[in-house]
Amino acid sequence: MSKRLVIVIAGIALIALVAVYSASQADRVHKPDHQHGDHETQVATSATSELSGQLQDGVRVVKVRAFKYGFDPDPIVVKVGEKVRLEVTSSDVRHGLGISDIDVNVLTLKGKTGVAEFIAEEAGEFHVHCSVYCGAGHGKMHGLLVVLER
Ligand SMILES: [Cu+2]
Secondary structure, three states: OOHHHHHHHHHHHHHHHHHHHHHHHHHHHHOHHHOOHHHHHHHHHHHHHOOOOEEEOOEEEEEEEEEOOEEEOOOEEEEOOOEEEEEEEEOOOOEEEEEHHHOEEEEEOEOOEEEEEEEOOOOEEEEEEEOOOOOOOHHHOEEEEEEEOO
16 A cells, blocks of 8 residues: 555544534534433533523522422522522412521412512522412422522
8 A cells, every 4th residue: 555545544434434523512512402311411510510490680589390299400509699580380279489598488370370570589498388288289389499609
């Protein structure tokens, strides 16, 4: 094999490698919600550090779904100092989203949205519970509010 041919083959191999690599990168970018296997840990970690909902006129609006037996999103993540508006909608029966530590209690019926507004004054983790008896799993219906430091 001539030296020149070897260089050409090496060049083609390199181009192929780069093409495969960038294709796999593009795949990742396009499917952030469909990652499986070893990517799952990474997704879970970034989900807990991401802020929930959207800022609207300086208010963090978070749409929360209450269901038998939990809340979505869970955890609800906000930043300290933010004014927070929780719009809680049940997808099945009557529920309540209660956060005892910050005196929040909002009721919701199936398809009906209850709203709670508060200022996240203190950083930390606050226990969320269901404040309305909703069935056998009611006692296990918990969630978490995470208030991140600035
Ligand atoms: Cu309940």
